[in-house]
Every structure is written in C-alpha cells, then in structure tokens.
Amino acid sequence: MIDSLAVLAVFFGLFFFLSGSIGLLRLPDVFSRLHALAKADNIGLAFVALGVILLEPGLLNDIKVVIIWLLVMAASAVSSHLVARRALRKERDDD
Amino acid sequence: MIEILWFMVDVMLVLLLLALAWTTCSSRDVMRAVTLFIAMGLLLAIIWARLKAPDLALAEAIIGAGISGALLLSAIRDYPSTAIAVDRSPLMHSIINTFTMALTIVMSWAAWHGLNMSDGVRLSEQVASQLAVSGVSNPVTAVLLNFRAYDTLLELAVVLTAVLTVLILNDKRADSTAPGPLLQGMTRWLVPLLVVTSGYLLWVGAHAPGGAFQAGAMLAAAMILLQLAYPSIHQGFNLYLLKILLVIGIFIFVLTGLWMMSVNDDFLAFSPAHAGTLILVIETAATISIAAALTLAYIGGRPTGWEADNHGNRAMTEKGGAE
Amino acid sequence: MISAGAASSILTIALLSAVIVLLLSLFIGLIRAWLGPSVEDRFSAVLLIGTGGVAILMILAIVLQISALYDVALVLALLAVVGTVALIQSERTHD
Numbered sequence: 001m002i003d004s005l006a007v008l009a010v011f012f013g014l015f016f017f018l019s020g021s022i023g024l025l026r027l028p029d030v031f032s033r034l035h036a037l038a039k040a041d042n043i044g045l046a047f048v049a050l051g052v053i054l055l056e057p058g059l060l061n062d063i064k065v066v067i068i069w070l071l072v073m074a075a076s077a078v079s080s081h082l083v084a085r086r087a088l089r090k091e092r093d094d095d
Numbered sequence: 096m097i098e099i100l101w102f103m104v105d106v107m108l109v110l111l112l113l114a115l116a117w118t119t120c121s122s123r124d125v126m127r128a129v130t131l132f133i134a135m136g137l138l139l140a141i142i143w144a145r146l147k148a149p150d151l152a153l154a155e156a157i158i159g160a161g162i163s164g165a166l167l168l169s170a171i172r173d174y175p176s177t178a179i180a181v182d183r184s185p186l187m188h189s190i191i192n193t194f195t196m197a198l199t200i201v202m203s204w205a206a207w208h209g210l211n212m213s214d215g216v217r218l219s220e221q222v223a224s225q226l227a228v229s230g231v232s233n234p235v236t237a238v239l240l241n242f243r244a245y246d247t248l249l250e251l252a253v254v255l256t257a258v259l260t261v262l263i264l265n266d267k268r269a270d271s272t273a274p275g276p277l278l279q280g281m282t283r284w285l286v287p288l289l290v291v292t293s294g295y296l297l298w299v300g301a302h303a304p305g306g307a308f309q310a311g312a313m314l315a316a317a318m319i320l321l322q323l324a325y326p327s328i329h330q331g332f333n334l335y336l337l338k339i340l341l342v343i344g345i346f347i348f349v350l351t352g353l354w355m356m357s358v359n360d361d362f363l364a365f366s367p368a369h370a371g372t373l374i375l376v377i378e379t380a381a382t383i384s385i386a387a388a389l390t391l392a393y394i395g396g397r398p399t400g401w402e403a404d405n406h407g408n409r410a411m412t413e414k415g416g417a418e
Numbered sequence: 419m420i421s422a423g424a425a426s427s428i429l430t431i432a433l434l435s436a437v438i439v440l441l442l443s444l445f446i447g448l449i450r451a452w453l454g455p456s457v458e459d460r461f462s463a464v465l466l467i468g469t470g471g472v473a474i475l476m477i478l479a480i481v482l483q484i485s486a487l488y489d490v491a492l493v494l495a496l497l498a499v500v501g502t503v504a505l506i507q508s509e510r511t512h513d
Contacts, residue, residue: 083465
C-alpha cells in the first residue's frame with residue numbers, strides 16, 4: 001500500500017522532471033529556460049524525495065533526504081538567480 | 096525483466112558519458128569544455144554509484160567534478176573566450192593521430208582481455224579476513240590507511256610537492272567578477288554546511304564510505320566558495336599558520352609511523368588495539384593538509400604577503416642567524 | 419551500510435523505469451547544453467545534473483539498498499552548487 005503511494009509520488013515527480021527538460025530544450029529564451037529548469041526540477045525532486053522517504057525504513061536516512069531536498073531548493077534558487085543575473089548583464093552590455 | 100531494465104539504465108549512462116566526453120574534448124570554446132567537464136564528473140559519480148562503489152562516487156563527485164573543475168577554471172581565466180587549437184603542421188597531425196590510434200587499440204585489447212580473464216586472486220577476501228584487526232570497519236579505509244598506509248603517505252607527499260611547485264611559480268591570480276550580495280548571503284550558510292559535511296565524511300569514513308581525501312577536498316571546496324564570495328578574505332590569514340597546515344598531514348603520518356616502528360619494529364605497522372584512534376588522528380591531519388593544498392592550488396600561487404614574510408627570514412639569515 | 423528490508427520485484431521494476439525516465443530527461447536537457455548559443459545554457463547542464471542526479475541517486479539508494487548513496491546525493495548537490503558558482507564567477511575575461 002505504502003509502496004504504491006511511493007511509486008505514485010515518484011512517477012509524479014518524473015512528470016515534472018521531463019517537462020522541465022523539454023522546457024529547457026524548446027523554450028525560446030535563456031530566462032524562460034532557466035525558469036523551467038529551476039522550478040520544474042525542484043518540484044520533481046520534492047515528489048521523488050517524498051516517494052523515497054515513504055520507501056526508506058531508516059529514520060536517519062529520511063532526515064538526510066529532507067536535508068538534501070531543502071538544500072537543493074535553496075541552492076538551485078540562488079544558482080539560477082546568479083546565472084540569470086549574469087545573462088541579463090551580458091544582454092545589457094551587448095545593447 | 097529487471098535485467099533488461101538494468102541494461103537500459105547502463106546503456107543510457109554509457110551514451111550520456113560518451114556524449115559528454117566527446118563534446119568536452121572536441122569543444123573549441125574552453126569555457127564550454129570546462130562546463131561539460133564538470134557535468135561529466137558529476138555523471139561519473141552517478142555511474143560509480145550504480146556500480147555499487149559509493150567511496151568512488153564520493154571521491155569522483157568532490158575531486159573530479161568540484162576540485163578539478165575549479166582548478167581548470169582557474170587555469171583558463173586568462174584565456175580568450177574561444178581558444179582555438181593551435182595550427183599544427185601535417186607531420187604533428189599524423190603523429191598525434193597515430194599515437195591516439197595506437198592508444199585506442201591497446202586499451203581495447205586490454206579491456207577485452209580483462210573481460211575474458213578468469214577471476215584470479217581476489218584480494219577482497221584477504222582484506223575481509225584482516226578487517227577485524229585493522230581498527231576500522233570500512234574496507235576501503237582499512238586498505239588506504241592501514242594495509243597500504245605507505246602509499247597514502249606518498250600520495251600526500253605528491254600533493255605537497257605539487258602545491259610547492261605552484262607556490263614557487265606564481266603569485267596569486269587576480270580576482271574574478273565582483274560577487275553580489277545574494278552570493279554572499281548564500282555563502283554564509285553554505286560554507287558552514289560544507290565544513291560540517293567535511294567533518295561528517297571524515298568521521299564516518301571509519302565505518303562507511305568517506306575518509307580523509309573526500310573530507311579534505313570538500314573542505315577545499317568550502318574555502319574556494321568562500322574565496323569566490325569574499326575575494327579579499329585571504330589577506331588576513333596568518334601565513335605561518337598556513338605553512339604549518341600544509342605539512343601537518345605528512346608530519347603526523349610520519350610521526351605515527353616512527354612511533355609504530357619503535358613499538359612494533361616496522362614503519363607504519365599499526366598495533367590492533369590503537370589502530371582505530373591512530374587512523375582517525377592521521378586522517379584528521381591529512382584532511383587539513385589536503386584542504387590547505389587544494390585551496391592554495393586554486394588560488395593559483397603565493398597569497399598576498401607571502402614574500403614579505405620570507406624577506407624577513409632572509410634578512411635574518413643574512414645577518415648571521417636569528418638573534 | 420545496508421538498510422533493512424528488500425524491495426519487491428514489482429517495486430524494483432517501477433523504480434528502475436523511473437531511473438530510465440530520469441536519465442532520458444537528463445539527456446534531453448543536455449541537448450540544450452550542447453547546442454545552447456549562450457554560455458548560460460551550458461551552466462544549466464551543471465544545474466540539471468545537480469537536481470536530476472540527486473533524484474537518480476536517491477532512487478538507486480532504495481533499489482541497490484546502499485545507504486551511503488544518500489551521502490553521495492548530498493555531496494553531489496553541494497558540489498553542483500559550488501561548481502555553478504565557480505563557473506559564474508570566473509566569467510570576467512570570457513565575455
């Protein structure tokens with residue numbers, strides 16, 4: 001029962017990962033691509049992490065997964081902001 | 096069914112790896128090449144994980160992707176954006192092509208031969224049988240720090256020699272882009288997290304994948320991030336302390352080895368009762384040294400004020416020794 | 419360290435297919451990294467493997483029953499961030 005819930009969560013996350021990657025490939029602009037990458041991948045990771053927590057019996061490992069998820073969220077938010085800011089600055093310099 | 100799925104996973108991993116490797120080597124733009132190199136390092140970590148080798152995955156992620164990537168970036172900093180390969184004479188071209196072809200043939204033969212060989216002597220059984228007296232329960236750490244401790248000592252010496260070469264050759268490179276407040280804000284919580292993770296890897300290396308090299312490289316990554324976010328932070332650092340940190344790993348290692356020689360009649364022969372503690376002490380010192388060495392290598396040379404420090408020494412020597 | 423409890427084979431099949439789909443999304447994302455006209459598109463490769471790789475590692479930790487892979491996931495996330503920051507900050511002479 002819990003297994004099926006976990007698998008459902010993981011597949012839900014997969015959907016977001018795939019759409020993030022397709023967005024990265026097909027969207028027209030650096031900024032929209034970064035947007036797709038950061039947002040969709042993070043939600044996908046959240047669902048995958050949820051599924052993994054449901055499947056993993058060890059408590060310490062579950063805490064690790066939560067820490068990893070929080071870290072990836074915060075870090076990828078800042079990283080994609082930095083990349084976008086650099087792209088913006090370069091665009092302004094070119095004009 | 097499961098075997099088919101594993102096969103598909105492996106095929107995709109191999110295709111990804113080959114694609115990344117090819118585009119890394121064939122890029123004319125050095126920045127693109129380094130970016131893809133870092134991505135390839137991270138992918139290799141995933142591949143090691145799939146091959147059930149978490150120690151290697153940790154080492155590859157930290158050293159292969161993080162440190163090597165940072166060092167390469169440091170190296171290409173003064174290159175123009177699209178560094179085109181130099182024009183070579185046709186003779187040079189054919190020499191390179193022949194050499195590469197020969198290398199490919201030899202490696203393919205070696206891989207084929209290795210795959211078809213019989214199992215041979217498996218050292219893992221010998222390691223497993225001696226694991227109880229080694230002082231740690233992680234077989235990789237046991238091999239690195241106990242059974243083959245001499246090799247690890249020599250590795251530390253190689254790292255130190257490389258850093259000494261960097262220090263001799265260069266002054267510190269000029270700083271890069273000015274960091275914004277967001278980067279500095281992230282660094283304030285990320286660097287402590289990196290330091291804590293490094294300590295965790297050092298501690299857990301006794302019974303789970305981890306160890307001195309991973310911990311040291313992670314600490315170096317923390318220092319690199321700190322340097323990126325606060326470029327003037329190296330200026331206040333006590334250089335005498337830095338020199339001590341560089342050599343403390345080898346110092347403690349050799350000291351322990353000599354002590355064991357006096358107790359057990361053999362250099363670096365750990366007595367089983369104290370092996371665990373000794374290994375932890377050696378690993379801690381090694382972590383600090385590796386971190387200091389890699390950070391100095393990234394900075395690119397002598398930090399500010401290094402020569403002023405040494406001028407003081409030389410003046411004293413010229414006057415006929417310390418007074 | 420091996421965590422308790424073996425995964426049933428249906429669960430393994432589901433999780434392995436999830437890994438394949440994740441690898442596929444990595445591949446799609448990396449196409450942008452190879453093609454990408456601007457250098458920020460290349461940076462997104464590192465970000466992509468940072469999040470996607472963490473998801474893959476967490477699922478592999480369940481499938482292969484190796485707890486250490488959570489540590490590897492943590493380290494991967496941390497280093498993807500440091501790598502991205504290093505890439506962005508080294509850009510001065512590359513415009």
